Amino acid sequence: MREIFDRRNFLRAAAVTAAGAAAACGRTPPEHTTATPSSGVPAPRAASSAPGTASAPAAGAPAATGARTAPSPADWKALGKGLTGRLIRPGDASYDAARRLFNTSFDGVRPGAVAYCADPDDIAECLAFARRTGVPVTSRSGGHGYAGWSTGTGLVIDVSRMNGVKVAGGRAVVGAGAQLVDVYARLAARGVSIPAGSCPxxxxxxxxxxxxxxxxxxKYGLTCDVLESLKIVTADGRLRTxxxxxxxxxxWASRGGGGGNFGVAVSFTFRxxxxxxxxxFYLHWPWSRAAKVTAAWQAWAPHAPDALWSTLHLSHDPxxxxxxxxLHLGPRAECERLLAAFAATAGTPSRRTVRQMPYLAAMMDLGGCGSRTVSQCHRRGDLPGQTPDGTFPRDSFRAKSHMAYRPLTSAGVAALVAQVGRGGRHTVLLDALGGAVGRPGPDATAFPHREALFSVQYYAHTAGAATWVRGAHAAMAPHFGDHAYVNYxxxxxxxxxxxxxxxNAARLAKVKAAYDPGRLFRFPQAV
Structure with a gap:
């Protein structure tokens, strides 16, 4: 997810890092998805409370949604009139722009409507409509979900209008529709930030x-680790804090249990x-050094000081x-010392760039927006979440993931290098974990992969992408096991x-049964 980079843009930009460019979004979360698939979607997307039964929702929770008569144009019109926000329907001038996700692979999907909700009451109105009519409902924040499940043939609840960012007393209240580039920019203006991805x-x-x-x-943990509270509208239409x-x-479930399973989030309060x-920093080696660099990186990156994060890209693109x-959270001299220790094992890079810069500039650089303004680092348009001068591109890709709980053996390293060496346009991305990520227990939040050393993503573009991704993932499963990241x-x-x-799966299922007994929020991999 592509939570960090647009891997294609990253590799192009990293080749010219002296110009200050880096990457965009090669990995993205399922963006708050809650969809029932349509035929148009290609199939390739604090201390915890004690385990037990989740607290029960208020009386009147919806029964399971069954077959209903399809809503009439008058029904849709009534829904639109009942919203403070805007309902966009087929035939409206903005419909084609409103229905599109980040991944162009899903451009053929045509929702019955997209509701740009202005407040929790709008969300509750949409959920009541879905319960009453049986129309499948999905929620959407940034629209980056790998499987395309933030769209569908029913009603898309888009929360992009709810994008405020307020800072006070060491806390930030962030609207569920805020995009990361805006979160970083608004927090940076107050001299603070939260741990998050870089795809803008x-x-x-x-x-x-x-x-x-x-x-x-x-250094600071996962995004969910600094989440102190959230506001969410559950299936019964109730706004809960x-x-x-x-x-x-x-x-607990909302801290790693996956978007779209338990309700429509409205806002988050973060430390x-x-x-x-x-x-x-950006360091390059020739392909002949791929195995040696991989072996050295996996022994170094997950165990480096917490202030240092790194990613290894083995790429064939083209x-x-x-x-x-x-990135190192400190002065260049200290970073250079750590990189020198790594190079002593990996070998001297053939090309390198190491630069110190302000925090926001670093997030922009790593997100592929080093040469763009914050406003330009959006999709172009006049809908919520877009800007008139936006230049950030969409993409078409396929991806799979592993979470690595143990280092690769020499045979595993050789297998990984061989997969990347095949013809095509693809990349394997290894992102270092450890440090603060690994300190909570696996059940402290719903995110279970606290002991993983690094995440692995297989990412490909163009014709043959699906075939390569499937083959590479299958080839590496004996080496990495069956762990995967829900945001990929x-x-x-x-x-x-x-x-x-x-x-954590069984406990999540209990939360789902308590807060969405009728499974209003349903998609092929719903808890």
Whole structure:
């Protein structure tokens, strides 16, 4: 998810890092998704409370949605009139722009309507409509979900209008529709930030609800680790404020249990950390060094000081390349010392760039927006979440993931290098974990992969992408096991409950049964 980079843009930009460019979004969370699939969607997307029964919703929770008569044009019109926000229907001038996700692969999907909700009452109105009519409902924040499940043939609840960012007393209240570039920019103006990804147009909701890996997570934890409370509209239409003392099981589940399972998030309250200048680096080696760099990186990156995060890209897009990039929360001299220790094992890079810069500039650089303004680092348009001068591109891709709980053996390294070396346009992305990510227990939040050393993503573009991704993932499964990250949701994954949630799956199922007994929020991999 693509929570960190647009991997194609990243590799192009990393080749010219002296110009200050870096990357955009090569990995994205399922963005708060809650859809029933349509035929148009290609199949390839605080201390915890004690385990037990989740607190029960108020009386009147919806029964299971069954077959209903399709809503008439008059029904849709009535829904639109009942919203403070805007309902966009087929035939409206903005419909084609409103229905599109980040991934162009899903451009053929045509929702019955897209509701740009202005407040929780609008969300409740949409959920009541879905319960009454049986129309499938899905929620959308940034629209980056791998499987395309933030759209469908029914009603799309878009929360992009609810994008405020307020800072006070070491806390930030962030609207569920805020995009990461805006979160970083508004927090930076106050000298603070939160741990999050770098893809600028990813919505904060999907990122947080699935856990939230990011470039400062080794120092400050996952996005969900700094979440103190959230407001969420559940299936019964009730707005709930959840924290460790109020609806604690729903709060626990919302910290890594995956977007779209339990309700439509409205806002999040995060603990912030102060920002300072940081050091960003890009190191390249020739393909002949791929195995040696991989072996050295996996022994170094997950165990480096918490202030250092790095990613290893083994890429064939369009030619082979080995890249280690990252960020150090400190002065350049200290970063250089750590990189020298790594190079002593990996070998001297053939090309390198190491620069110190302000925190916001680093997030923009790592997000592929080093040469853009904040306003330009959006999709172009006049809908919520877009800007008139936006230049950030959409993409077409396929991806799968693993979570690595042990280092690769020499045979595993050789297998990985061989997969990347095949013809095509693809990349394997390894992102360092450890540090603060690994300190909570696996059941402290719904995100279970606390002991993983690094995440792995197989990412490909153009013709043959699906075939390569499937083959590479299958070839590496004996080496990495069956662990996967829900924010890199994979519609082809067989044992997805265990892969995403591990031992937390049963507890998540209890929360789902308590807060959505009628399964209003349903999609192929709904809890």
């Amino acid at each position: 147009t990813v919505g904060v909701a999907g990122l947080t609800l699935g856990g939230g890996l990011g470039v400062v997570s080794r 959840c924290d460790a003392d109020h609806d604690p099981e729903l709060y 912030t950390h102060p920002t300072r200048d940081v050091t960003v 030619t082979p390349d080995v890249l280690v990039a990252g 949701i994979d519609p082809e994954l067989k044992n997805w409950r265990q892969a995403y949630y591990g031992a």
